[in-house]
Amino acid sequence: MGYPNQPHQRETPVLSRYFGDAEARTLEGWKKRGGYKALEKALGMAPADIVSVVKESGLRGRGGAGFPTGMKWSFMKPGDGKPHYLCCNADESEPGTFKDRELMRWTPHALVEGCAIGAYAIGAETAYVYIRGEFTEPLYWMEQAVKEAYAAGILGKNAMGTGKRIDVHVHKGAGAYICGEETALMNSLEGRRGNPRIKPPFPAVSGVFGSPTTINNVETLIAAAPILMNGADWYKKMSLSNPKSTGTKLFSVCGNVQRPGTYEVVLGFPFKEFLYDLCGGPNHGRKFKAVIPGGASVPIQTMDEAEATLMDYEGFVAQGSMLGSGGVIVIDDAQSMVSVIARIARFFAHESCAQCTQCREGTAWTTKIMERIRDGQGTMEDMDTLLDIADQMTGKTICVLSDSCAVPVVSGIKKFRSEFEALIQGRRFHPVIAAVA
Amino acid sequence: MTPDLVGGLESPDYASHDRSAHEPYTPVFTGEGKRELDELLTRYPTKMAALLPALWMVQRERGWVSEEGMVEVAGLLELTPAYVKGVVTFYTMYHQHPVGKYFIQVCTTSPCGICGAEDVVKAFLRHTNTGELGLTSPDGRFTVIEVECLGACGFATPVMVNEEFIESVTPEKVPDLLAKLA
Numbered sequence: 001m002g003y004p005n006q007p008h009q010r011e012t013p014v015l016s017r018y019f020g021d022a023e024a025r026t027l028e029g030w031k032k033r034g035g036y037k038a039l040e041k042a043l044g045m046a047p048a049d050i051v052s053v054v055k056e057s058g059l060r061g062r063g064g065a066g067f068p069t070g071m072k073w074s075f076m077k078p079g080d081g082k083p084h085y086l087c088c089n090a091d092e093s094e095p096g097t098f099k100d101r102e103l104m105r106w107t108p109h110a111l112v113e114g115c116a117i118g119a120y121a122i123g124a125e126t127a128y129v130y131i132r133g134e135f136t137e138p139l140y141w142m143e144q145a146v147k148e149a150y151a152a153g154i155l156g157k158n159a160m161g162t163g164k165r166i167d168v169h170v171h172k173g174a175g176a177y178i179c180g181e182e183t184a185l186m187n188s189l190e191g192r193r194g195n196p197r198i199k200p201p202f203p204a205v206s207g208v209f210g211s212p213t214t215i216n217n218v219e220t221l222i223a224a225a226p227i228l229m230n231g232a233d234w235y236k237k238m239s240l241s242n243p244k245s246t247g248t249k250l251f252s253v254c255g256n257v258q259r260p261g262t263y264e265v266v267l268g269f270p271f272k273e274f275l276y277d278l279c280g281g282p283n284h285g286r287k288f289k290a291v292i293p294g295g296a297s298v299p300i301q302t303m304d305e306a307e308a309t310l311m312d313y314e315g316f317v318a319q320g321s322m323l324g325s326g327g328v329i330v331i332d333d334a335q336s337m338v339s340v341i342a343r344i345a346r347f348f349a350h351e352s353c354a355q356c357t358q359c360r361e362g363t364a365w366t367t368k369i370m371e372r373i374r375d376g377q378g379t380m381e382d383m384d385t386l387l388d389i390a391d392q393m394t395g396k397t398i399c400v401l402s403d404s405c406a407v408p409v410v411s412g413i414k415k416f417r418s419e420f421e422a423l424i425q426g427r428r429f430h431p432v433i434a435a436v437a
Numbered sequence: 438m439t440p441d442l443v444g445g446l447e448s449p450d451y452a453s454h455d456r457s458a459h460e461p462y463t464p465v466f467t468g469e470g471k472r473e474l475d476e477l478l479t480r481y482p483t484k485m486a487a488l489l490p491a492l493w494m495v496q497r498e499r500g501w502v503s504e505e506g507m508v509e510v511a512g513l514l515e516l517t518p519a520y521v522k523g524v525v526t527f528y529t530m531y532h533q534h535p536v537g538k539y540f541i542q543v544c545t546t547s548p549c550g551i552c553g554a555e556d557v558v559k560a561f562l563r564h565t566n567t568g569e570l571g572l573t574s575p576d577g578r579f580t581v582i583e584v585e586c587l588g589a590c591g592f593a594t595p596v597m598v599n600e601e602f603i604e605s606v607t608p609e610k611v612p613d614l615l616a617k618l619a
Contacts, residue, residue, distance in 0.1 A: 004591075094586075095547050097588065132588065134530070134584075134597060135588065136600045172489065176527065177586070191516075192524065193527040194527060194528070253591060254548040256552070296546075327590070329551075331551060353527075
């Protein structure tokens with residue numbers, strides 16, 4: 001909803017409707033806004049029917065991978081005699097992404113409701129919401145909401161008087177980007193170091209505590225309630241480009257832009273109009289130079305690519321990037337791309353869990369070489385070395401953190417090679433001159 | 438300011454100002470603390486799963502997680518102290534050394550970096566008299582560190598002071614912000 005700015009008329013606020021509305025945070029306020037009606041409806045349906053509706057709606061995972069949610073839920077086979085678990089991934093730490101933070105601090109009951117619906121649909125009695133430790137405000141509001149929901153009998157052993165047991169627990173992380181990777185999240189929840197696990201077995205077979213588990217992003221779970229209330233067709237119709245991308249999506253916009261904030265648009269919205277109209281365009285006297293549209297681990301887009309993009313899962317891929325988590329980082333002509341990429345590499349080097357050699361060594365060496373080039377100490381061979389390291393880091397490790405570090409480096413060298421060369425050849429980066437050129 | 442990279446990234450050196458490091462350890466999990474842990478244990482099918490929340494309790498009560506604290510938690514959750522230490526050292530938010538009364542974390546990851554986060558860090562270092570990242574000021578009040586993505590990129594630069602999350606900090610706001618801390 002443009003939060004913290006005024007809502008823009010071209011937005012479609014479904015999930016973000018109550019951002020900034022403090023009353024929506026309380027149980028009473030949430031119920032007044034139609035809250036928990038979807039859960040009531042869900043508990044009156046067969047779990048398989050809920051899965052069918054979500055499948056039919058076309059909802060895809062909003063955390064980054066875009067896997068169809070209904071299909072993920074259908075992997076949880078009922079009657080296998082084991083407890084099932086739902087984990088909500090609220091470890092939002094992908095640089096550029098801050099949509100889940102807004103969802104949790106403004107509409108915590110929406111997530112409690114979404115978790116309860118999701119848990120019931122996959123045959124789980126327990127849902128854990130894994131929230132990163134730095135999110136003190138979302139943690140506070142989520143804990144309050146869970147407490148209120150228990151006191152009102154919405155959660156517990158007789159959820160909403162239906163005799164069904166649904167527990168939701170908030171679990172606080174302790175500072176580790178990698179715990180946003182689903183298998184690392186499960187290890188962390190079990191009280192282990194947050195090292196990702198080798199797949200298979202996949203979580204739906206053997207997840208947290210060795211039981212079948214589904215892991216969903218905050219935004220995905222919250223979207224389930226309006227889908228159940230309004231029907232799959234209503235959701236499916238919200239699509240401006242590719243029918244495989246349905247519904248609304250939150251995009252959190254940051255960096256060198258007039259109006260940073262969290263915006264909600266129907267998938268397929270033109271990215272050019274999004275950047276210049278909704279987000280207000282570049283800061284005074286500046287021009288946009290590049291966009292990283294889906295969090296730091298997706299390929300960097302040039303402005304030609306970005307302006308030709310339709311904002312959905314397929315649209316970003318067609319223009320050389322990925323939708324990812326919807327964390328849009330806008331970079332203007334005052335920034336050196338080499339500095340930006342060097343800082344991203346440093347982030348991944350800091351966050352590598354270090355269990356795979358390619359990642360542990362690759363992220364550190366990439367950072368070292370990128371910073372050498374940034375500081376004017378690089379050589380032309382360094383670019384080839386970076387590409388060689390990136391190749392060794394891609395597709396060879398347990399999780400994709402290693403790949404994520406390689407992606408901005410490879411796309412950066414490919415699309416902004418002249419900036420690398422200029423720094424290597426001893427020409428300093430002059431933002432003011434660049435702005436005129 | 439940038440630590441050297443040799444095969445990995447170095448953490449800031451917290452050890453230089455260990456004031457309370459040698460004070461005797463008082464157990465955390467007695468009375469109310471024990472009750473809180475017992476309630477936590479009902480949420481999970483294993484005792485081990487309560488490890489992160491239990492360590493959070495130690496840090497809340499003692500300001501940091503000492504080896505004695507790890508031993509206490511290990512005993513209660515039927516783990517070895519070595520295992521607990523392995524977990525503590527994985528996560529960046531558990532302090533393994535005493536820190537200043539106000540632990541200040543400034544986000545400097547790319548989105549904040551391109552919006553001027555480095556200048557915010559410099560302002561904090563100057564006005565807190567800590568001199569260097571990771572060190573505690575001589576009066577024991579402040580420790581300043583850089584932190585990786587706080588997840589509030591649209592509110593550059595976000596800063597955490599202990600449990601308080603402050604949005605949109607600029608270098609000019611730093612003196613006022615510090616003056617408000619008792």
